[in-house]
Amino acid sequence: MKAKILLLIAFFTLIACKREPKISSSEAVSISNLVTYKVQNGVLQMKSGNFTYDFKQNQIPFKKIILLNASMAGYISELNAVDLLIGVSSPEYIYSEKIQSLLKDGKIQNVGSDQKYDVEKIISLKPDAIFTNHIASFDNTYQLLKNNGIQVVFLDEYMEQKPLEKTAYLKIFGKLLGKEEEGETKYKEIEKNYNELKQLALKAKEKPTVLANEMYGDVWYLPGGKTSVANFISDANANYVLKSNTEEKAVTMSFEEVFATADKVQYWVNAGNHITKREMLSMNPLYGELNVFNKGKVYVITGKERAKANDFFESGVVRADLVLKDYIKIFHPELLPDYQLTYMKELQ
Structure with missing residues (x-):
């Protein structure tokens, strides 16, 4: 009798476990108030500010990318994704020794500056995607790049005012560059460190x-x-x-x-x-x-x-x-x- 009761308990426990709601792949992930994304029917749908994107399975992860903002190099370096870089603008503002070394060897190209991008060079490099902050005065340039089959991704991380939300862009870069696990891991590590330091600060007299x-x-x-x-x-x-x-x-x-x-x-x-x-x-x-x-x-x-x-x-x-x-x-x-x-x- 006791054995039967134990079996019934185990059975109902198993059913309860099976009925637990699972996180759907179509559930939106919020990076911040500016950036969210979700996967639906095999398509990565992303919203960044006023821009929306639908990336199909054959589009991502991106293998050849160009950065038009030096600040974004920090995310690429943190994800160990520098090998995906084929071009950067204003390289004199990039601190990374690895990126500078690849620039010197010609493996990463200088594609101009935020005063004047070398559009012909960018098109000739045939990147899968360009990452940049959105600057309204460059809308004609962005459209020209799009007309040549280049995906232009706007990420305005500089507008984020909560430190960990700015860090969380690691997740979206990870998602787009085939470094999703690295992005999640790095973010959790930094988040943990940050919260522990915040608690430490409260001990000050x-x-x-x-x-x-x-x-x-x-x-x-x-x-x-x-x-x-x-x-x-x-x-x-x-x-x-x-x-x-x-x-x-x-x-x-x-x-x-x-x-x-x-x-x-x-x-x-x-x-x-x-x-x-x-x-x-x-x-x-x-x-x-x-x-x-x-x-x-x-x-x-x-x-x-x-x-x-x-x-x-x-x-x-x-x-x-x-x-x-x-x-x-x-x-x-x-x-x-x-x-x-x-x-x-x-x-x-």
Whole structure:
């Protein structure tokens, strides 16, 4: 009798397991509010901003690609997909040594710049796809490329303001380049690191006040309170001067307006690409009136810079965990005593 009851329990358990809903391949995957995709009837349907795509099985994964934005090189490098690159624009802004080496050997071609793309060269290379941010003034160029059978994929990762959502573009690149497993694995690894660092930051005893960016001419372009910079500062357990602001874009302020909010600032981050405080002061003497300039700490984003190329805008776009780690090291050095900054550098 007892055996029969156990068999019945096992049977109903098996049925219950079989009736569990499975995730359908047609269920949409959200990268962010800007990018989603789903697979339906063997077609990868993707939405990126105002653009929609239907990629059939014979179209993907792409085997030959061109990048028209240096920031996208970070995703390609992270996925170990550099061998798929046949062309890039503005190579002087690309930090990756591997990509630079392949450019030197002629295995990757220079296809112009964001001022003027070499359309004939692009067409002659016969790429499966071109990845680029959408720039409205280049719509005629994009159409010409499409007319020649080239798939143009618009991904505006620079518009993402939540650090991990920017990282999540690894998933869509992985899906399109036959690196889906690598994309998922890399994302989960970075996400785990990020969340653990965020928790670590909460252990800090103090919460310093932070200023960001610098002046251009007579205007100080501060990151809005909902921008990626503001989110990084918040996740690193520090107070950003515009934390109550709700903008996802830069906020323009005069020096006087910034001065009025900066009295208690202890850290100034993302202060351009200056070499020394003296050089910074020579460019704008007003900086010398700020307490943070004289008594606090000032950091620039030149920790990994080579000529015109800055890895903060390349691998830093993908590695949200390392960027957050830099900020935590700056604001709470006692929490990461053995860590050396990756992208940031203190100005002396």
